[in-house]
Amino acid sequence: MGDGSPLPDPNRWKALAVCLIAGFITLLDVSIVNVALPSIREGLGASESEIQWVLSGYALTFGLVLVPAGRIGDARGRRMMFMTGLALFTGASALCGAAQTSIWLVLARLLQGIAGGILTPQISALIQQMFSGRERGRAFGMFGTVIGISTAVGPLLGGVIIKLFGAEEGWRWVFYVNLPIGIVAFVLASRLLPGPDHENRACLRDLDPIGVLLLGSGVVLLLLPLVEQRQWNGGTKWLLVPLAAALLVVFVLWERRQTRRGRMPVVDLALFRFHSYTLGLFVMLFYFAGFTSIFFVLTLYLQSGLGYSALLAGLTITPFAVGASVGASIGGHLVHRFGHALVATGLLMVVIGLCGSILAVYEVPGHRVGWALVAPLLFAGLGSGLVISPNQTLTLAEVPPAQGGSAAGVLQTAQRIGSAMGIAVVGSIFFSRLAEDQGQDWAGPLRHGLVASVAFVLVAFVVAFADLRKGRVLRSR
The missing domain is CATH 1.20.58 (Methane Monooxygenase Hydroxylase; Chain G, domain 1)
Structure with missing residues (x-):
């Protein structure tokens, strides 16, 4: 090019496709496993706590390695880290599918979470490396779409897989489905992803x-x-x-x-000087604690309590995911116009939708509850779409570009820790109530679990409202 700027990578769009495929399977494993939990519980004789660790362990290890893995990728080459994470994720998926005991599965899920945490930050970094200007915006938009789709299709795809391979062994194929995708993506990554664009080396102590x-x-x-x-x-x-x-x-x-x-610390404490970043991070921490835990208790109720098939349970949850995808698209267009008020509105919609779900379980007991949950879950999902992506945009708005990567990594870490915390708290309440009722009444424990989820979302709403008030005070001054 005449202006001396480097030529764009001719393989950048093909390389992006590889990144999106890998990102899809790691994010899919956050939601797809929910509908497999009752089958795992019966197939491996897993205890209540082990079932919780299958989900929360993945979220926790995923979150803890995000920031240091991103740093290693920046310093030693993103392609190398991407391929390392992808190979480890594929191998861990095989270990999950082959699990003979519940402890085996929990340990394999911890390893799978580490692999997902290694892989995910490389995708954003590679997009920044390969694209610039409007192309970069398009690429990040496609990545955001993949995140939404993986969340939406997870429960439904898990239900279809268990339907095809049977309730007893179908849960294994929820993990095995990653193997051919991971192998093909690994081969393509070795050929298409760009090599390191600098020669910096990170010491272990710097991580x-x-x-x-x-x-x-x-x-x-x-x-x-x-x-x-x-x-x-x-x-x-x-x-x-x-x-x-x-x-x-x-x-x-x-x-x-x-x-x-x-x-370089794991968490740059200087980031917390920005009030919008601090409050936005706590919104994500408590919101993820609330909304992630909903599906954990809801799938157990539908399958173990009401006898729904995994496919039917996945279909029941799908309205939330569909609403979230639609809401995210709307939120992306409105966030710069309405700002923090949009996030607060979305959180309030989630609270109303979840309260509607509690009412549906109370008023429509038995198998018809699936139909009664469609409207409140769809409404809650629409609200969720107005929360996650807009909040991330607003949270990072005050952060200087030099700290942007670290700030985004810490924000994702808070999301994963929130997920693990929510599953632990809500799961504990759900199983304690179920034991008191001696497994005879599943609707009561579900309602108590959903109340705890609502409490987390309400805390997130209070924080978001405080952020909104603080912003108005600063603007008035």
Whole structure:
């Protein structure tokens, strides 16, 4: 080109397709496993806590490695990290499908989460590396569409797979379906993805492994007494909560020390000087705790409580995903016009939709509840679409470009930790109520679980409303 700027990569659109395929399967595994949980529980004799760890363990390890994995990719080559994450994810999927015990499956899911956390940040970084200007906007838009589609089709696709391969062994194919996709994507990635665009090298200490360990240990110790509430008798388990709090305090002190020494922390605490970023992060933390946990208890209720097939359970949940996809498209056009008011409105819609779901379960017991849930879940889904993407846009708006990658990574980490926290809390309430009712009444435990989910979303709404009020005060001044 005459202006001296580098020529665009001729394979960039093909390479983008490979990135989107890989991103699709890692994000699909967040939602597709929900409808397989009752089959896993029966097939492996999994306990309640092990079922919770199948979901929350994946979310937790996924979130913890996002930021350091992104740094390694920036320093040592995104193609190398992309292919490492993809190979590990494909292998972990095979281990999940071949699991002979519930512990085996939980450990394989932890590994699968690590792989997803390695892979995902490379996709955004590769898009930034391969595209510029309007093309970059189009590429990120396509990635956003893939995120929405993977969420929408997950429960339905899981139901179809279990229908085809049978309730007893079909859950294995929910994981095996990743193998041919992962292998083909790996081969194409080796040929199409660009190599490193610089020669920087990161030292291990620059990746802050101690920070990762402190954060991970603190969150796990916080979740453990909740997930193991019924399996771990006695009150000693609650002693882990102050220990977890102490570890998280040490984590903050360590991160400050890393910053003072000029090293890269896992969480750049300077980001929290921006009030919009701080409040937006907490909106995501509590919102993901609320909306992720909905599907965990709802699929168990529909399949184990009402005897729905996995396919029918997936169809029942689909209105939320469809609404979320439509809402995300609307939110993308309206976010710059309405700002934080749009996020607060979306959260309020989710609360109303979930309260409608609670009412539907109460008023329409039995198999007809699936039809009664369509309207409230669709409404909640529309609200959800007005929350996630617009909130991310607004949360990152004040952050300087030099800190943009770190800020986005920490935001995603908060989302995954929120998911793990929500599944732990809501699952604990659901199973405790189910045990009190001796498994005779599933509707009561579901209503209590959904109330807990609503409580998380309400906290997110309060934070979003505070952000809205703060913004108006600053503008008036």
